[in-house]
Amino acid sequence: MSRYSAFSIFRNGLSGQKNWQRAWRAAEPKPAYDVIIVGGGGHGLATAFYLAENHGIRNVAVLEKGYIGGGNVGRNTTVIRSNYLLDGNTQFYEFSVKLWEGLSQALNFNVMFSQRGQIVTAHSADQLDTFSHRANVMRLNGIDADILDRDEVRRLVPYLDFSDTARFPIHGAILQGRAGTARHDAVAWGYARAADGHGVDIIQNCEVTGFVRDGDRIVGVETSKGRIGAGKVGLAVAGHTSVLGQKAGLELPIESHVLQAFVTEPLKPLVDHVVAYGADHFYVSQSDKGGLVFGGNLDGYNSYAQRGNLGIVREVAEAAIALMPCISRVRLLRHWGGVMDMTPDASPIICPTPIDGLYLNGGWCYGGFKATPASGWCFAHTLATGKPHPLIAAYGLDRFRTGHTLDEAGAGPAAWLQ
């Protein structure tokens, strides 16, 4: 694989851009691999890359039922941050932000990580208190955090509603300056190319339909391209964890739900940061093409339909205008949905499973994009050694049985309540 560089752009320009190599091979399955990763999203591809890069395990296949990047890795609103409160989350997500900071270099692929900072507005004195608590926890963990008063917020983001008639007046905000966004497709493509460069087979249009067993142990998978043997199998299938888990005999605390994203027509530069509305579930950033990218709530009921419903469009538009009245005449161009695993405590599940040979990476809820590098790093470690990486010790499946849930959202036991 030839490396991308200023020189390679120049050289390929001279030959009319006709001689670029494919970014990854169109691999067909071999009879068996040391490790099979099911799911060619960000997490699956990152896992394959770190298996090769960190552990020297290169006889690896990533099996994707559609095309890579067609799932949530290409459907999310790209927000990356580590402003978490609970032990276990704080350290894991900060490790991820650190990996993001060097990712374009590590992959030789520009993932356009833009550390524009994330501002979460506070709408009462109490809310600002809880943000101060969070900022203290972050700082004690070596993570950047600032508490802003109303005037400081106004200086940074004057286009929010600071009028006397604001539905929820802004008291202040928490700012993480190192938070930001990345180009989500580039993350899938960059990991795919780098994994392929280490010899990993990326096999698209290959759906896993079942598991091959030897006694109790899983020794391979049945796929739409035939049976493939595996020393170990890792699931990283985002919203479809229940479907495959059930085929393997796993009973899981997961529901699949749809989350939507929205883009407006392109505007001149307006929103420099990622801004999240503390009074409702809404956030906004501006893409490099100028569109405002919005995120909001779940559609709110179990769904495997990879599309959203209109009720949420109205809710998100209402929240957008309550926070930013200046965009009330801007047109929404598109909205789409992604299917995600929702866990009862809104934290992920990455661990070896009770089934020999089977490893699980799922339950990312609506926050797994930012986790992509750390998730791949830690899942690769778990697959290579058979033991959870210390950074994911809190993300085991048995935490629901033992009462050690990680309820960052404080939303209680039902995914549909989040």
Add this chain to the structure above:
Amino acid sequence: MLRIECPCCGPRDHDEFRYGGDASVMRPRHDDPDPESWYRYVYVRKNPPGPHSEFWQHVTGCRQWLVVERDTRNHSILSVGFARK
């Protein structure tokens, strides 16, 4: 949008309803001492891609709790009935 045919009020937009989750999950007897049955009741879900039996309450209508059978792959509604038997 989903359209739920309320047995009291007729077909209504699903915005009038509140979702109540999987209706096939059975609450253990209140004196059941086995933590495993409570764990399963609170946390474990089948989460099928396909027909799913679920609670919806018609909050801005008759306020009845309903059991709706809905295909989670395409939102087609297969049956609606009262939750109380």
